[in-house]
Structure formats: C-alpha cells, structure tokens
Amino acid sequence: MLQNQFENPGLSRRELLARSGTGFGMLGLASLLSSEVGALEGNALPPQPVGNVLAAKSPHFEPKAKCVVHLFMNGGPSHMDTFDYKPALVKHHGKPVPSGNLRTERLTGGLMKSPFKFRRRGESGNWASEIFEKTGKFIDDMAIVKSMHAEVPNHEPSLMLMNCGSGQLPRPSFGSWVTYGLGTVNQNLPAFVAMCPGGYPIVSTRNWRSAFLPGACQGTYINSANQSIDALIENIKNSRLSSSEQRKQLDLVQRLNSAHLKQRKYDSQLESRISSFELAYRMQSEASDAFDISREPQYVQDSYGAGIQGRQLLITRRLVERGVRFIQVWSGAGQPWDNHDNIEKNHRKLGQDWDGPIAAFLGDLKQRGLLDSTLVLWGGEFGRTPVAEKPQLNGRDHNHYGFTCWLAGGGVKGGVAHGNTDEFGFRAVEDRVSVHDLHATMLHLLGMDHKNLTYRYAGRDFRLTDVHGELVKSIVG
Secondary structure (H helix, E strand, O other): OHHHOOOOOOOOHHHHHHHHHHHOHHHHHHHHHHHHHHHHHOOOOOOOOOOOOOEOOOOOOOOOOOEEEEEEOOOOOOHHHOOOOOOHHHHOOOOOOOOOOOOOOOOEEEEOOOOOOEEEEOOOOEEEEHHHOOHHHHHHHEEEEEEEEOOOOOHHHHHHHHHHOOOOOOOOOHHHHHHHHHOEOOOOOOOEEEEOOOOOEOOHHHHHOOOOOOHHHOOEEEOOOOOOHHHHOOOOOOOOOOHHHHHHHHHHHHHHHHHHHHOOOOOHHHHHHHHHHHHHHHHHHHHHHHOOHHHOOHHHHHHHOOOHHHHHHHHHHHHHHOOOOEEEEEOOOEOOOOOOOOHHHHHHHHHHHHHHHHHHHHHHHHHOOOHHHEEEEEEOOOEEEEEEEOOOOOOEEEEOOOEEEEEEOOOEOOOEEEOEEOOOOOOEEEOOEEHHHHHHHHHHHOOOOOOOOEEEEOOEEEEOOOOOOOOOHHHEO
C-alpha cells in the first residue's frame, strides 16, 4: 500500500546517509536516533498525531449524496453507440457530413451508422443501445447528459481535465477535493479508492493524485484483477509481529516522525506518510472484510457475475456500505474503449462486460436504500466521431466536441435527458455542459459550493473548477 502513496518518493534520509561517505553518515544518524528515542522515552506525553485531515467534516449545506462512485470508461466510449441515438447516421451512412467535417486527429471517411440496435426505455422513453440492455432498465433513474464537451482530442489532457479540472497544469483530482472537503466517516479504510484491473490507465497515478492538497487525500490504488485478498491489498499484513507488537513498533516510528516533522514548517509528504502508517495498521482487519466478496450470499455474487467488472462493482457496493467517500472504477489498464477500428466487436464486448454488473450494482443499491445517498457517474474522457476512420467504415476517432455521460442516485433527477449534440453527434449544440459544470453540479449534490471549496497554495486560493463552472439545474432533483 505504502509503495503507491507517492509518485516520486526519492531517497530517504537513511539511504542518502548510507550512500554518502561509504556509509559513515549512518553513524551520525544512529547517534541522533538514539538521543531522540531517549528524549522521547523520557517524555510522558504520548505521540502527537499530525492533524487528521480525513476526519468527517460538515458540508456547506444539506447534501443529497454522501459518496461518489465514478465508473470510468477510459479510452472514450462512443456516445452514438451507447446513449445518444442518431437516426441521421443511418440515412447518410458512408456519405460526407453535409455541413463539413470538424477537425479530427486522423484522416476520416464518411459518416458511419451505429452497428447496434437502439430502443426507447422506461417511462422517460430515453434511448439506450442494445449493448447496455440490462443497464437500460434503470433509465428512469438516470440523468443523461448528451451535451458534454472537453478541450482537446487527446487522452492525456482530457483525462486530467475530467479527473483534475485542468488538462495542462498539475492539480488535485476530483476525488482528492471531495476527500479534503468532506473527510470520511470510516477511519479504518481509505477515503478515496481507485480500482483499475491489470495495471494503470493512461497517465497512471496522476489520475488520482492530491497535488498540493494534503497527501492523505490522494487515492489508494487497487489492482482489482487480483482475486485473493493478500494480492488485492499488498503489504497490509505483518506475518512476523502480533498486533500489539506492531502497535509498539508503530508508536516508536510515529514519535520519531512527529519529532522530525516539528523541525519543519510543513512537509506534506512526511505528514501523509505518518497518516498512511496509521491507516495501514487500522486497515488490517476491516480491509480484509470489505474486499472479501466471498462473504456475500451466492445469489448476490451470481447477480454481479464472475467477471472482473462484476467483482469490482460488488467490492464497490461493500465499500459504499462501509462509508468510503469516493470510489473510482476503471475499465482496465491503458484505454480499453479507444476503438479506432472494429468498434462493433470491441464496443459490444466492453458493453457486455459492464452491462450486467452495472445493472446489478444499481439494483443492489436501490434494494438496500443506498442509491439515494450514492452519486454514480458513468462516462469517459471524451466521445468518438460520427465519421469513420479510413479506409474502412468500422472505427471512430476521438471526439471532444460532444459526448455523453450519465448520472444516477445522490439527488439526481431521474428520467432526464439534458442537452444534445447536432443531428450526427459531432458537436454539443444545445444546453452545452463543460467538465467544470459537471464538477460544480456533483459538488453541489455533495453539499458543497464549488466556489467556496478552496485551498490556499502559492499565494492564491485554488478550487477544482478554477474560475469556471455552472450548476446544471435540470439534472438536480
């Protein structure tokens, strides 16, 4: 767990002294540690905690949602093949865009109809593709935003924009802002969990970084492809020491770290390291329980399915029950939804992998009375073009001009379709929603005013939405 806490930990003090002067520096360090321990042992005061930045905090106003689950379809799912039906693509299949093609990253050909069947679902009559047949049963619980737009058609900056509110500058992630603003009600589990099976997505840990926020606010990465508890949560158990012996060892380490921290005005990495040691100790019992889906009845396990996405979402429901504040669930390492060719085969497979588990997850939350307090977001970093990539009509390029996401639960008005793209799905043209607007709206549902959730750094007050962001009122219940 601790190995994933920092992107560039560098050399420790011990390592630096050990490598300097053929190791003679360690002699001075040993003497220093001896005097520090002696002074601390002679002090009757217990080790002083460094301020618990994860303590539960009151929101700005009464919240609709208490936690967030972000289902991240990394790579960019095609909105025209999932939730934004465009009959004009059938009429003009293989032909040029009548109004002219928007600029794309790669050479593209004519318009391409969806290879999937669409039909209206629920009382709202909103559209959903056959690849989300089971998810479509919950269409009346969703607010489908069809007019999203980003800034550039590249994965890296678009991922940073969606996750951190800026595609250019290093900024804290959305999950870190939520953790900083609200803390967590369960001090024995991470407040912010990022699950991605098989490795990291593009730009890796920057997707859940805390940047200048306290290090304890950053996400804890879980490789959810692993099935055993020991592999899911690495280095969480100590096979040599009992719990009481670990506590004594940790108390000594924390006393030394606290003394070291007092000599510095502020050291975010050291402060977060102190917090992570404590969290790792407390997690030993509760984390094993939370991630162990074998404790679920067999009929519940069967409803989610035996695949990776089913396991991820069953774990997610267990984390929601235990008060974890922000859970990000990724499709997989790299960019699985980045289907520049053979979109019929690839999108169908991806949709089938997710469809049953999402339906089981939403149904499970509703049945347990958790959906009202859980804000669920589905989507990618951008969409895909209505024109096909050359030379064949079977794949789509990146599209930041217009794409779709949906939200459910947590105070969202169900059965709503907000905004629209043009008749072909190229550009958001009606009631356009930026990523900043999406973030502002989600923070509002969590009881926070995005303009007042700030952190002073380098002489100015920063916020997730920077100087942007408007509430999308039509999707707030």
